[in-house]
Amino acid sequence: MSRKISLGVRRASSLLSTAASFVVPSAALAAPDLTALSSGTYFSLGLVTSALFCGGMGYVMHLRAVAEARCSDAENQLKAFNQHTIVSVTDRNARITEVNERFLETFGYSRDEVIGQQANAFYPDKEQHQFKLIRQAMNDGIPWTGELQLRAKSGRPIWTQTTVFPVYSDAGEHVSSISTRTDITAVKQMQSEQDMRAALHMLRDQVYVFDAETLHYTYMNKAAMDRSGWGDDYKDKTPADSVAEFDRSRFFERAKPLIKGRLPQLTYVIETDGTSFEINLQHIINVDGRAQFVAFANDISKRLAQEKAKDEFVSTVSHELRSPLTSIKGGLGLVLSGATGELSDKSRSLLEIAHRNSDRLVLIINDILDLQKFSSGQNQLNLAKTDLSVLIKDAAAANEAYCTQYQVGIRLVGTDEPHVVECDADKIFQILNNLMSNAAKFSIPGDDIVVSLATDGPDTLIAVRDYGVGIPAEAQATIFDRFTQVSGQDRKSKGGTGLGLNIVKVIAERHGGKVTLESAEGAGSTFVVRLPSRHSAQGRVQDAEILDAAQ
């Protein structure tokens, strides 16, 4: 039994403006991988689609003539076609009705798994829009051609060059669509590798790849070649030819954690020819099992100079602000002390305001300097074993006078026993100082603030609690930001800088920890600083030592 269908377009199309009619056996439709022509009267679907794929109806007619004349040649062409082209047929509702063997091989499905599926089941999400375009083209009677990424059963992406034709009955009814695809995944991958290599080549950083034993260069990008002046002629060179100060044994000592797989990468700075380079070194094993080093060299001379200039600027600004403040604060202090004679109550009140605000300016300058040092990496942690119980007692003693000023007492909890952790004592003291002075400021006179020390699993918790006004929920999200206070009124009346909690946050994070807040309006606030365990702090020290040794 056979039925007559037409392939092509309902409306004008340059490729198939004269739609040709074929008689296609239903048996052939059911077996599109047919590799033998039945009699020369009929064409298999594979041959038809092959012909279409190869160049349109003229070529189909030509093939038919050739097939009629030379069956064996056509058989060979058909075999070749089925080996190289992925073919599928869908019904008018885009459900798959036929596929060839190549389809099944490429996508890794059995025929049963495929037949009846919607065609877009093989499209990844990002290509679903293409499916819509193809459906639209089929409805409009226009063949669709383009690159399409599909997905194999394993999830592997399959790049295809795809052509889809609508098929019509004599009555002009869209009955099915035929898709022919060529697998271009390998080409795409090669293109992607070439693109990556081209990008690497044009990277501004210098890239060196060298053998992990002989240290002979196997690759240099353009920036590296330009610096060396060797052009492509670098294969017999080693890092010792690039850097006069290169010491082979020291290099291997430095790279030991990489070779042993203890670190994924090393970053260190070298100076050569008056230029500072930040080196990022990695140790990789090629697919052929050969070990190589990959070094990215970034010229950081400008950056270092800029950082130095910035530090100098901040230091100078600080100096220029502090000098006049010395006179302002000093003068006010002396007048207020009575060293220059008695003051009226009104004068004293006004001078106290001025004096208090000059104190605040000094604090702001100090805090800005601290934060600048942290951001520039100057303020490195000086880690040492520290008894937090003692440190908290010291901080409480240092804040006693301040708390008395606000008529607030200090209660310590959990500080009877030594509690030793690896931390920067000065910085943790700064945290305690900031949190305790805040707690005192926002407490109700007569209340205590509670400083407690506890452990939570491997971590250490330092909590500073007050029973004061609390912090409204809407202000809690930004309370650790710079220059943030609950309200301008608080800042005026309490004299804070708006930087203290940000400094607490930065210091806690530098220790690998964090600070959190629990507060409710009218119920006081608890700031909890979580510090990593002694063990992890030591681990960090070890890492730092490895890096230091590497540098």
Place this chain on the structure above:
Amino acid sequence: MADQLTVLHVDDDDDIREITLLALEAVGGMTVVQASSGAAALVSVENLQPDVLLLDVMMPEMSGVELLSQLRNIPKLQETPCIFMTARVQANEISGLKEHGAVDVIEKPFDPMTLADRIRAIITA
């Protein structure tokens, strides 16, 4: 060392000199000889045996560090304790100053009411 300490104070800032004078003499009960520059200080010490050198660091023409170096060449001042005053308060800046032979560094702004006590505490430590 006499009961009433004599301080050689050198600072190019007129206002800070005035504040320091009040803080050390009126509040602290010290004798203060002041100079506005390194050159002026070198002249002042010709007829002076100060107990303490209190030197500003950032001064034009001759810095406090350079001045101290020259003062140390004068035999009678080789052992006189020196305290720097500075508004450059970063840790590396302060430790650098101590390496130049200062017994301590007082940061600006200072508290005029306790300045004299601090100086006494430093030189008797």
